[in-house]
Amino acid sequence: MAQSGEPLGSREKVLAAAAAMYAEDPTASLSVRAVAARAGVSTGSLRFHFPTQAALRETLLAAIYDHAFPDDVITDVAVPPRERLLACLRALLAPVGTGAQARDAWRRLHDRVVAPEPPTAQVRAAVGEMGAEGSRRVGRWLRVLAEEGALPPGDDAARASFLLTVVGGLSFERAVPSAEDDLLARESTTLGLAVDAVLGPAARDVTAGGASDVRP
Amino acid sequence: MAQSGEPLGSREKVLAAAAAMYAEDPTASLSVRAVAARAGVSTGSLRFHFPTQAALRETLLAAIYDHAFPDDVITDVAVPPRERLLACLRALLAPVGTGAQARDAWRRLHDRVVAPEPPTAQVRAAVGEMGAEGSRRVGRWLRVLAEEGALPPGDDAARASFLLTVVGGLSFERAVPSAEDDLLARESTTLGLAVDAVLGPAARDVTAGGASDVRP
DNA sequence: ACCTGAACACCGTTCAAGT
DNA sequence: ACCTGAACACCGTTCAAGT
Numbered sequence A, B: 001m002a003q004s005g006e007p008l009g010s011r012e013k014v015l016a017a018a019a020a021m022y023a024e025d026p027t028a029s030l031s032v033r034a035v036a037a038r039a040g041v042s043t044g045s046l047r048f049h050f051p052t053q054a055a056l057r058e059t060l061l062a063a064i065y066d067h068a069f070p071d072d073v074i075t076d077v078a079v080p081p082r083e084r085l086l087a088c089l090r091a092l093l094a095p096v097g098t099g100a101q102a103r104d105a106w107r108r109l110h111d112r113v114v115a116p117e118p119p120t121a122q123v124r125a126a127v128g129e130m131g132a133e134g135s136r137r138v139g140r141w142l143r144v145l146a147e148e149g150a151l152p153p154g155d156d157a158a159r160a161s162f163l164l165t166v167v168g169g170l171s172f173e174r175a176v177p178s179a180e181d182d183l184l185a186r187e188s189t190t191l192g193l194a195v196d197a198v199l200g201p202a203a204r205d206v207t208a209g210g211a212s213d214v215r216p
Numbered sequence C, D: 001a002c003c004t005g006a007a008c009a010c011c012g013t014t015c016a017a018g019t
Helices: A010-024 A032-039 A043-049 A053-066 A071-075 A081-096 A099-114 A121-148 A156-175 A183-199 A201-206 B010-024 B032-039 B043-049 B053-066 B081-096 B099-114 B121-148 B156-175 B183-199
Strands: none
Touching (some): A010 A032, A053 A183, A081 A099, A121 A156, B010 B053, B081 B099
16 A cells, blocks of 8 residues: 555545545535545546446445454454454455456356255365354454443344345445445445444444444 | 326326336336426426436336335334334245245246346336335335335445345345254244344344443 | 547536426 | 316436546
């Protein structure tokens, strides 16, 4: 990521503007003109770098999730627990990619997991392992937060299962063609609701707005 | 339906035109001008009867799906709101089936929606409409509960999107050949958490004696 | 190669004006 | 009350023209 050392190229300016607008309001429209104006760039230039609005949104989404968060973000007490859990869930979602990439990932999963009928014991075991690995990771995050007292008492296994289901639902929506338009806003609010369901409503007040740190 | 006959009012002409266009091509755009032209009516007249395009589409789809889905469970005030919303979400999930049946349903969806690359505009639009229909149904349930005062103020569109994502995630897990033993239990707790996230902690259980400040 | 900004073809909504 | 159609403020995309 380029720090503010030298002048940004138009492409970066556009991306930064879009990220800033998204950070300020995840439900903002991110129209060509709005983003171009914010970036101090012409619509034609925006179009040159992003042949379509969908391409811009896709790139932005990728950039946001591309922060390959190391697994120990969860222990960073400088960040509010809510933001930490959100970041971890985003990291879980990141490898899916967006658009065609997400569809490709989904296709592979489909061919391997749901297509074979009847499912072999091998597939069954592999899938079970995948699920267990996910549960382990999410379970660990929850345990860390619980030790801080940031998590109200409750069934953490159920919570982990719940969060994994939400991430699974979102990852499928990544692969669904039409959902790409307002995917950014919807993912943000949905993950927020899911995290609030786990952390309780008290955690929501710590941070305003649904957007986390989207650094230009 | 009827090519011509008794003089229809403008409202009916508009609705008939929209229905015809939708019947001919479910992916058609149904724009103000297109529908108005097809109905032989001015855009102003269309606007008079349908204050917004969303209203027109909503009326049309309500007319189409009304006799198909009577879903009136949500209005049964004898049942606690939480149970009603849960029942509705289960009804949404039901057609997916379980096991091999769920995999079959998922395979069809996959072949039609995520397999074609690049996705056609037709698929894109049809999928968008499907999602919108789901949002509408869930949105209606939330509206009913809101009118009863069982729903804290908030973004109901975001909540509907969230619930649909959860149901989507669960429906996929239905198709995943894993330990189907605790599927029912996991589904139950996950749906419960999702519903609690929407209805607020008040609806969950009366055991919460701690500081549960519901913001005004 | 990169960028500009006008132009095009849409969209939904508003509204003074008619009947 | 119902209807008209122009006008407005958007939208995404295209493109001749500049540097």
